[in-house]
Amino acid sequence: MGEEKGMTQMLKGCSLSDKLCFISHQQYEIIIIPVFLVGGSLIILGVILWLFIREKRAQQQTTGLQGTAPVPPVRGQNGEAGGREGSVFVPLKETSVESLLQTSTEALAKLQIPREQLSEVLEWICNGNCGAIYRTKMYPGDPAKSKDVVLKVLKEPARLREIQDFLGRIQFYQFLGKHQNLVQLEGCCTEGEPLYMVLEDVAQGDLLSFLWTCRRDVMTMDGLLYDLTEKQVYHIGKQVLLALEFLQDKHLFHGDVAARNILIQCDLTAKLCGLGLAYEVHTQGTITSTNTVPLKWLAPERLLLRPAGIRGDIWSFGILLYEMVTLGAPPYPEVPPASILQHLQRGKTMKRPSSCTQTMYNLMKSCWRWKEDNRPSLRELCSRLETASRTADDKAVLQVPELVVPKLYAAVAGISVTSLSYIYSIL
Template sequence: MGEKRGTARVLLECNLNDKMCLVQGEAYAVIIVPTLLVGAFLILLAVILWLFIRGQRSQWQRPGLRGIAPMPASRGRPREAAGHGGKVAMPLTETSVESFLRAATPSLAKLQVPRDQLSEILEQIHKGSCGNIYRATLVTGDPPKPKSVVLKALKEPAGLQEVQYFVGRIQFYEYLGKHHNLVHLEGCCTERLPLYMLLEDVAQGNLLSFLWTCRRDVMTMDGLLYDLTEKQVYYIGKQVLLALEYLQDKRLFHGDVAARNILIQNDLTAKLCGLGLAYEVHAQGAISATRTIPLKWLPPERLLLRTAGIRGDIWSFGILLYEMVTLGAPPYPEVPPTSILQYLQRRKIMQRPSSCTHTMYNIMKSCWRWSEDSRPLPKELRSRIEAAARTADDKAVLQVPELVVPELYADVAGISVESLSYCYSIL
């Protein structure tokens, strides 16, 4: 009771002696409380921005090859593999390699090749992380006819996950079917370990190596096999676009269109290969966390870790045209691989090479539009390529005097020297 009287006396004295006392107290409360709230909000905002920037920085500074981008991880969708006519769920409930192969092999019956028809291993052409790749002889038909194939063997010992992935790739090739401008599957051996995948052999090798060969003194070469003209560049480009159209019809995209991922035959027939990323997106709905792609071939949306699509392949196709017209020069030679995103964000693109016509350069620029929706689709771009080819020079041979030093190329391009060792490393 005494306390209440004491408080009342203080308030009364305040009212009598200083009529502004209570008014000032309320004014201070009105000012201080919002100030504290705004300050807390600003501090929280600063913490969020700091965490975001640190996350982005750690993503770009993740250990790995210089100039190679780690791609977003899968979001945990169950793995599927494409069977004949559509997606077929892999029997992941199997607990052993043997039971898994018993369940999966019947669906591949039409592709099985008797092992005794693989009469000879001619040479090892690549030593990959998933297994070795060989050139072998397959003998089929009546009368028997030998045929050179590329044999990809799954390394041993192989766990269940590795076996599932390997068989899933085979089923994916079966789903794709055959297209004139895609490397196709010749068969498989999956009834027991070791597992084999047989792919067609393209003797001339990959387009990047072919372009480097074209840098030799053409006057000393026999015929035109190692010559390349503007018209032939369009011819190869058209074939790549036909392959991309086919993938688009299958609701797929390639994701790594580049000269190193195209095989070339003696008659300049081009075959797009390196379909690992297409398989992962088809089967898992996302790109594996371990999948890395050289930065200089990626479109801006991929560099920003956004969803990929067929128009991203169109951006990379523009880089491919640059590779062909320069006979295998690395893109953006003046830009470090890790600075390519900042370069593109300033809306910069590569300058026209001296060996490139204005018509071809305009096609390149249409591929390098920042907005995906403003880039042409494969069919539209093919029409432009065909129109340009009708008036293209078929006499003047593209020439670049300097020979390529692979180590220097790899450093400027932002890729590993090992990836240049042989074209089938990407199958």
Template sequence: MGDQKHMARMLLECSLSDKLCIVSQHQYEIIIIPALLVGTFLIILGVIVWLFIRGKRTQQQSPGLQGSAPVPSTSLNGQVGAQGGSMLVPLKETSVESLLKTSTQALAELQVPREQLSEVLEQICNGSCGAIYRTKMHTGDPAKSKIIVLKALKEPAAFHEVQDFLGRIQFHQYLGKHQNLVQLDGCCTEREPLYMVLEDVAQGDLLGFLWTCRRDIMTMNGLLYDITEKQVYHIGKQVLSALEFLQDKHLFHGDVAARNILIQCDLTAKLCGLGLAYEVHTQGAISSARTIPLKWLAPERLLLRPAGIQGDIWSFGILLYEMVTLGAPPYPEVPPVSILQHLQRGKVMKRPSSCSHTMYSLMKSCWRWKEDSRPSLKELCSRLNTAARTADDEVVLQVPELVVPELYANVAGISVENLSHSYSIL
């Protein structure tokens, strides 16, 4: 009652045209609530602007944005440095000289005397670490001399670059040999320049091989050669064998594609480009600076979720598409930056005219959205074996158009420079 009398007194003291009386009566509703709403709006607006600016900065800092994506810093099933620990040379060494002395002892069984290497070097290309050469290694018996590839570390090299180069050699020593992985035949690390001695796969990468198969006549070692559906399965089974070998060591590849497979004249396939596997094994994570072409990545990778072997299975389906189309870029009608939205709508690539229904069914099983619903490596290998028994080995795969590398790179979301490499072990 006291409050009502006080309010009545206030109203009696005001004229009817005096708006301050109304404001005084309803000051909570008229002033305080709108002020709170405006303040909340400004805070939300500030957060949105901050997120937008941070997103723009992230895009500017990510190389290859138009067709490749940064790989999240995750490891297989959360395992850090699985089975084997760090492959880097111990950090207690403080100079390159002491580092080389320590590593040469650790890599004693791999050392190749430099005098066995021919001085005639044919440069293949420039790799990320330095030049890559093709040359001859002599063993004292001319009949046993062989062509090898030397991967050299650039000079001068910083301490951490020397350490990383030696770590990659040790990683291959840890992996051991497999018929479908590029083999490390030795090294020269007692002094600079440092070399990895690799087996030579003269035919080069599978993508370039497929492009050559588009010609009417193809020759290898003077013999006419074409590729059939049965041979696609033959190459595919070898890639799966290499992936199973990595999985047994708690590793995954991370970038399965025709450009990362080397092919020999007898159609022996050699999986290469093991940089992601090396990073996960040595550091427990993938470098945030590393980018992978978007069109080969599984949805979980595009969403920056943890990488694993199921992502390799998705990419294997893309590899089958590459082989049966003789090196066509995946999703040719979709811009690389729109691939995630395309997949989120439940769309997959249509069956190429050169692709059998059996092979297309295998591809689609690899492209299931949920990782758990995709086949395992063993199941996939079994299905490929079954399909190969009835596959056509007479009809040659044919694609009339020759490839323009610049156009392919634009559609695939890959730089032309990355297409020109013919040898990449790590």
């Protein structure tokens, strides 16, 4: 009876003379079901397309020039974005080179070195970002007493903006002050062109080259020991941490901690160099797109172009420990540089090298925790290194039989071959 009443109501709209009458509720069932099916399919396709685009963007972020990527924005110690706090950038108010040099010379009066104190005999080292870099001698006061220094010369002719940048780098080093584990600024010559930046000379060269030499069967060479023990690895690592703590106290971070950016002295004193990224972040609040760093040393947040901070340096420090204990092996040797982000996203890390103790490997893995807040602080890491150093082996020499082929190393590490030569890249 209920069905008959419902049918009667639906047929009220039909005339007795109509030969054909459609029942409307049957039409709706035929239309609505396909609409739901089509709509659901479109939603699924949209989700798939979104996931595909996101994956492509992640791949593009990790594909830089020869395994390098641009540096992301900076974050402060509390996680906030960094900026120009305490900026030492030379203001570009002057419209001529002469007026700019006059203004800067007054600001850098305490750093000025008379040019006659510098020897005219120059030993070319390499070409840096600002110009040629030489080794020479300086004769401060007593002509009989000379001092080896490194001379960074601003290339000529230089534009007003290039001069401003060069002067800003000198002022930045003046702002930093002195630290035993940072390369020291001796002074400058900026009263006229060519402009000079005078730096202390660490003649033994970079740590990466030293590690490669340790692979050879050589006991000593030019007064420098070419044997490295586990205890000495901790010794060098602690000095790097002290330099990073010094930068952190000034609300800075390094951005490219690696063996190639550490200089080594005869007594195994380590001096952190390559402060160009710290300078640009401090003065401009960002990094220019032309400045790139090798992907395999970067923390995940850096690879994802998220704001960077000191915790990214801690990740890179773990890579540095790996470099030292393997005597200069490239990180992730089985992973192409452009695929490193996907490798890390799968939760994979480097395996323990045969020459590495479990204690040191645990230190490395603590630096490689995905979440920044889960990594140890610089102070905590320094304390753990001191503890490990007390029981570390100081007799057994680290040994790796294979010699390094620079071109092969560069391809695996994702860096240019030219950057492997001795480069005094302080700023």
